[in-house]
Amino acid sequence: MKKPVIISIKGVQNGDSDQKEVMELVxxxxxxxxxxxxxSLIYPESELTGLEGTITTFCIGKDRITLRREGTxxxxxxxxxxxRHVSLYxxxxxxxxxxxxxRKAWADIGAxxxxxxxxxxxxxxxxxxxxxxFEIHVTEPVPGASVAGQ
Numbered sequence: 390m391k392k393p394v395i396i397s398i399k400g401v402q403n404g405d406s407d408q409k410e411v412m413e414l415v416x417x418x419x420x421x422x423x424x425x426x427x428x429s430l431i432y433p434e435s436e437l438t439g440l441e442g443t444i445t446t447f448c449i450g451k452d453r454i455t456l457r458r459e460g461t462x463x464x465x466x467x468x469x470x471x472x473r474h475v476s477l478y479x480x481x482x483x484x485x486x487x488x489x490x491x492r493k494a495w496a497d498i499g500a501x502x503x504x505x506x507x508x509x510x511x512x513x514x515x516x517x518x519x520x521x522x523f524e525i526h527v528t529e530p531v532p533g534a535s536v537a538g539q
Contacts, residue, residue: 390421395416396418396430397528399523400414414435414438428499442460445457446458449498454496454507455467464476473488485514487511488515492510504527
């Protein structure tokens with residue numbers, strides 16, 4: 390299965406200075422896969438996120454959610470509840486080793502859409518830099534409707 394969807398994303402970054410940065414985005418994307426093998430949610434980043442030229446993919450499996458970004462920057466973050474994963478975050482300016490301590494990785498996704506929630510602590514060089522979260526809602530497009538900014 391491969392179908393167009395509307396993706397609503399709310400991302401929250403809480404840094405060490407108690408400053409909360411909230412980013413909300415509604416975009417068009419693709420939902421692929423099935424219940425047996427898991428689903429993938431794919432969308433192009435925009436100028437709004439500062440990642441224009443990057444394709445983001447959430448791979449949703451039974452016990453983990455993997456976030457992959459390819460293009461202007463390349464990274465892979467694995468979210469597995471109660472686990473810590475380390476990965477390379479490549480930017481045009483160089484690479485960083487990121488540690489991801491997942492507090493919550495929950496998904497209820499099916500052929501018509503659904504929801505994801507990810508909460509995690511982020512580390513750079515074993516130093517905690519903040520608590521972050523994603524809340525994602527996926528729906529089928531309304532016929533004849535367009536997404537603002539698209």
